[in-house]
Amino acid sequence: MKIAFIIGAFPTLSETFILNQITGLIDMGQDVDICAQFYSNEKKMHSDIEKYHLMDKVHYFNIPSNKIKRILKAIYLIIKNFHKAPLKILKSLNVFIYGKVALSLKLLYLLIPFLDNNFDILYCHFGTNGILGTYLREMGVDGKLVTTFHGYDMSGFIKSNSNNVYNNLFKNGDLFLPISDYWKQKLIKLNCEEKKIVVHRMGINLEKFKFSERRKEPREVIKLLTIGRLTEKKGHEYAIRAISKLIKKYRNIEYIIAGDGPLEIDLKNLAIELGIRECVKFLGAVKQDEVLTLYQQTYIFVLPSITANNGDQEGIPVVLMEAQATGLPIISTFHTGIPEVVIDGKSGFLVPERDVNALAERLEYLIEHSEIWPAMGKYGRKFVEEKYDIKKLNQKLVEIYQNLIKK
Numbered sequence: 272m273k274i275a276f277i278i279g280a281f282p283t284l285s286e287t288f289i290l291n292q293i294t295g296l297i298d299m300g301q302d303v304d305i306c307a308q309f310y311s312n313e314k315k316m317h318s319d320i321e322k323y324h325l326m327d328k329v330h331y332f333n334i335p336s337n338k339i340k341r342i343l344k345a346i347y348l349i350i351k352n353f354h355k356a357p358l359k360i361l362k363s364l365n366v367f368i369y370g371k372v373a374l375s376l377k378l379l380y381l382l383i384p385f386l387d388n389n390f391d392i393l394y395c396h397f398g399t400n401g402i403l404g405t406y407l408r409e410m411g412v413d414g415k416l417v418t419t420f421h422g423y424d425m426s427g428f429i430k431s432n433s434n435n436v437y438n439n440l441f442k443n444g445d446l447f448l449p450i451s452d453y454w455k456q457k458l459i460k461l462n463c464e465e466k467k468i469v470v471h472r473m474g475i476n477l478e479k480f481k482f483s484e485r486r487k488e489p490r491e492v493i494k495l496l497t498i499g500r501l502t503e504k505k506g507h508e509y510a511i512r513a514i515s516k517l518i519k520k521y522r523n524i525e526y527i528i529a530g531d532g533p534l535e536i537d538l539k540n541l542a543i544e545l546g547i548r549e550c551v552k553f554l555g556a557v558k559q560d561e562v563l564t565l566y567q568q569t570y571i572f573v574l575p576s577i578t579a580n581n582g583d584q585e586g587i588p589v590v591l592m593e594a595q596a597t598g599l600p601i602i603s604t605f606h607t608g609i610p611e612v613v614i615d616g617k618s619g620f621l622v623p624e625r626d627v628n629a630l631a632e633r634l635e636y637l638i639e640h641s642e643i644w645p646a647m648g649k650y651g652r653k654f655v656e657e658k659y660d661i662k663k664l665n666q667k668l669v670e671i672y673q674n675l676i677k678k
Contacts, residue, residue: 422586430582451608501532595651618651
């Protein structure tokens with residue numbers, strides 16, 4: 272099969288779940304192209320990008336922000352490509368049908384990478400890109416339109432637009448793959464046909480995540496770990512506040528935060544304000560090999576995800592799969608699909624969103640009862656092996672695609 276991944280930024284460290292799918296499908300002999308809106312410009316890059324020569328497979332839409340440059344480049348693209356598909360190009364410029372989105376020339380730039388390629392599957396990650404896929408279909412691009420829904424696209428994006436924002440996508444899309452049962456139910460409430468919905472989870476390459484039982488020696492430093500972008504929905508603030516409640520009793524706590532983002536200064540200032548700056552280490556963005564080392568060097572994984580003020584929510588954070596695969600006990604929250612990956616009382620503990628006291632209590636319980644760490648770690652590893660093994664999930668994805676094409 273020839274599959275086009277339609278995504279936002281590429282490459283990006285925070286979206287390993289997409290990378291795992293791409294490389295997994297390539298390993299299975301599928302022909303994959305990547306159609307991205309823009310280059311991420313991140314300083315660090317996942318090693319698989321080079322290993323699989325993925326930059327050779329990327330087509331960027333490359334829409335100039337300057338209007339004059341955008342128009343001049345559009346004229347060049349029309350002259351160069353018009354003979355290939357005149358009707359498709361004319362449709363992309365039809366302001367009577369598409370209004371501002373055609374007037375902005377966005378549809379033309381979106382269309383160009385698809386003029387020289389025929390795809391069996393147009394696979395859109397995030398509903399926002401699914402909308403772009405709908406435009407492609409309407410302009411005459413062939414291929415079954417499949418959309419995976421994750422987090423922001425099912426929460427903040429809908430809140431800032433309307434509950435009807437996906438109506439055209441639901442009508443014209445062939446298949447919808449929410450990553451959790453939680454999002455499946457929301458899709459149904461948004462009037463997506465249930466027969467078009469299949470829950471298909473993201474997963475991890477278990478071979479990369481070595482399992483080890485966590486055991487603590489007396490007086491040993493208790494290293495807690497959070498990996499995630501420094502944004503509101505990750506809930507870093509509540510973890511920092513919870514640790515400040517414990518630090519007087521447990522002075523051997525070290526809290527490691529890996530990730531960068533817009534709240535970095537605010538979170539550092541909060542740690543200073545609470546008097547625990549020396550106990551909190553901000554590492555910034557980290558590559559996958561650094562992440563693997565961090566998992567092995569720590570004892571408890573913390574991710575107190577919340578619904579942000581703008582409505583943004585998590586899907587199922589991949590780091591929760593990774594941390595459990597390495598044997599780490601988890602503390603997270605009852606938030607969207609998280610209870611589908613962390614089983615409360617088995618592989619860790621879940622607490623209500625924004626509840627600092629509950630978070631501190633569960634942290635203290637884990638610190639006081641390190642004898643339960645190995646059992647939680649084993650349960651978590653086995654659960655991830657059963658539900659979130661990327662190899663099994665990619666095989667299932669190929670079957671889904673094949674069945675869809677047969678229809």
